[in-house]
Amino acid sequence: MALTRNSGLQHDMPQSFSSMLDRFFNESLNTRTVSAFTPHVDACETEKGFELELALPGIRKDDISIDFQEGKLTISGERKLERKEDNRRYHMIETQYGSFSRTFYLPDNVNPDQIKANLVDGILHVSVPKDEQKTLKRQIKIGSDATETKPAQKQKRVAEASENGSAVTA
Template identity: 75%
Template sequence: MALVRNNGFYDVMPQSFSTMLDRFFNESVNTRNFSGFTPHVDACETEKGFELELALPGVKKEDVSIDFQEGKLTITGERKFEKKEEGKRYHMLETQYGSFTRTFYLPDNVNPEQIKANLANGVLHVTVPKDEQKVLKRQISITSDAEEETKPAAKKVAVASENGKEVKA
């Protein structure tokens, strides 16, 4: 068995110019699979909520669906290949076509009734506002066992309420 040095480009680089041309024309549009693509996403969090931007060039709003269920925001759609012009034979087609699904897991402090989406210039903008009632922040103080032992026992005073007035017993 002979050892062959691997330079990293052995499988990628064609052995000759003729081989490169053969590969170029053999990998035509007819052999491509348009089963799906993954749109690029920019996601950020603000004080008021979450913002998502999906790059969907050439996608119509009728071809996009947005669902929110159990903390998951799912965006599905399809980018259709509609370039069926007679007399053209594509040699290279790098644009992605097909159906897509993107799912985003959101915290439980969002308000699903206020989710808004807008598709403009090939970019889908989705805003998910936070629910202000669930966002309220509360500071919890921490005590140690030693602090509890050194505190003097407080006298217990019973407080009762009669018609909105406090009565101490």
């Protein structure tokens, strides 16, 4: 009797190359779901705003929605699987299809009225400019202590002094 090392793979190994190919194609088709699609995103910040680029090959601009609400920019859409009925039998589908939604949380210093988007060669470019009024540096003057008389009180004292006929220095 010959001893053979059991690695646990023997029972899973196909008996022929043909059955291995069949198994490969069937498993790869069955493990992919049509409803999971997450586009790749490149996001950066510049001095003037935020730039987003989403890879959306094969998606029409009519199938994309961009919404901004309460500091959240949401880009959603759908990449539809259009099967052609010309007796094709797919062995492998690696392209992702289905609906997607990506949400980006932006700071308070953006100007939502100036958000622009365009779709060129399957890349969605979204530009979110910063609001210049919110990003300007402002110098805040500090008032002096509470013993200083306010301008309204100064005018009142001058008016009282003129009625009495005596001069009051405020």
